[in-house]
Amino acid sequence: MEDQISTLVLHLGSFDLEIPQSILVWFVLCIVFAVFFIVAGKKIEKADPTQAPKGIVYIAEECYNIVNMVCKGNLKETTMHYLPVFGTLILMMGAANLTGLLGLQNPTSNVSFNATLAICAFLMIQYHGIRKAGAKARFKELCEPMFFLFPLNVIGEIALPLSLTMRLFGNILAGTIITMLVYTLIKSLLPIGVIGLVVTPFLHAYFDIFSGLIQTYIFFTLASFFLGQQVATEE
Template identity: 75%
Template sequence: MPSISALEIHVGSFTLEIQQSILVWLILCVVFATFFIVAGKKIERQDPSKASKGIVYISEEALNLVLFVIKGNLRETTKKYIPLFGTLILMMIASNLIGLIGLQNPTSNVSFNATLAITMWLMIQGNAIKKGGLIARLKELTEPMVILTPLNIIGEMALPISLTMRLFGNILAGSIITMLVYTLIKALMPWGVLGLSATPFLHMYFDIFSGVIQTYIFFTLASFNLGQQVAEEE
C-alpha cells in the first residue's frame, strides 16, 4: 500500500493540502497531550516516600533532560519556561526519531522549522522589549556605535534563519541519504541485500544521533538567547 504523502481537503474550488510531516506533528501533539494528562494525574497520586516507576519515572527523566538543555542558560527563570521548552524539546526529539518507523520527519519540512524558529525569536524579542521598553531595545541595536546598527540588525535576524536552516538541512539530508541507500540496495538486488548490514548504522547516525543532537543545538541556542533577556547577569 502506498504511503500517504499529503492529505487533501476539498471545499468547493478550494483545496487545502496538508503534508505528511504536518500530519505526523498533529498526531504527536495528541499523543503527548494524552501522555502529559495521564502523567500529571499519576504524579499527583505518587507517594513521595516510594521510588518512582512507570510513567512517573519516565516523566522525571524527561524533566532532567529538559533541565540539562535549558537550566544553564535560563538560570533562575528556568521554572517559568519549563512547560514551553519541555513540551517542544520532547516533541522535537520524537519528531526527529519518527523516521525510524518510516514516517516523514516534521523537521524535514522547512515551513515547520521556520514557524518554530520565528516563535522562539518573537519570544526573545518580546522579552527584550518587556525588560527595558521599545526605545531601550532599539538603542541596543545602535551599540557600541551607530554605524554598526545594520550589522546588529542582521545579527538579530540571523538567529531564526540559522535555527531553521541548520535543523532543516541536517534532518532532510539524513532522510535523503537513507532513501538513496535503500534505492541503491533495491536496484542491486539480489546482491544489494548485503547492503542491509550497513543500514542500522545509517539509522543510528542520521535518525538517532543527528536527531537528538540537532534538538539539543536548537533549544540550547534558543534558551541562551532568551536567557540574555530574562535571566539575571552572573
C-alpha cells in the same frame, strides 16, 4: 488522498488543501504528548513523594531532568517560567526526529515547519526582551557599541531564525535523502542488494537517533541562550 500517503489532500469546494506527511506526523505527536502529559500529571499528583518514582512518573521525572539540563544553564533563575514551553517542544522535536525509524517523514525535514518554530522562538525572545527592559532599552542595546552599527545588529538578530531553520533543515533532510538513496539502491540491485541491509541500521542510528537528538539539543540550546540573554540576570 494520493496513492502514496505522502500528502493528505482535503477538497474544500473548489479549493484543495494539501497537508504533507510531516505535518500529519507532528499532529499525531501533539495528540500523543497531550495524552502523556495529562496522564503523567494525574499520576504525579497521586504519587507518594516518600517512594521512589516508577512507571510513567519516573519517565516524566527523567524528561524533566533532560529538559532542565538543556535550558537551566542559559535561562538561570527564569528556567521554571519558560520550562513548560521549552520542555514540550524539546520532547516533541526529539520524538519527531526519531520518526524516521518508523519509515515516516520527519517533521523537521520540512523547511516551513522549522521556519515556524524558529520564528516563534525569535518573536518570544524579542517580546520578553522588550517586556523586561522596555522598548527604549532594547533599541539602545541594538545601537551598541556605536549607533551606526544598528543595521548590522538588526541583521544579526534576524540571522538567528534563519540560522536555526537552515541548520535543522539541512541536517535532517540530508539524513533523509541519504537513507532513501541507500534503500533505492538496495531495491534496484535485488537480490544481491539485500547485503546492503547490513549498513542501514548504522545509517538510522546516526541520522535518526544521534543526529536527530543532537540537532534538537542545538536548536533549543541556542534558543534558550538568546532568550536568557534578554530575561536572565547576568552573573
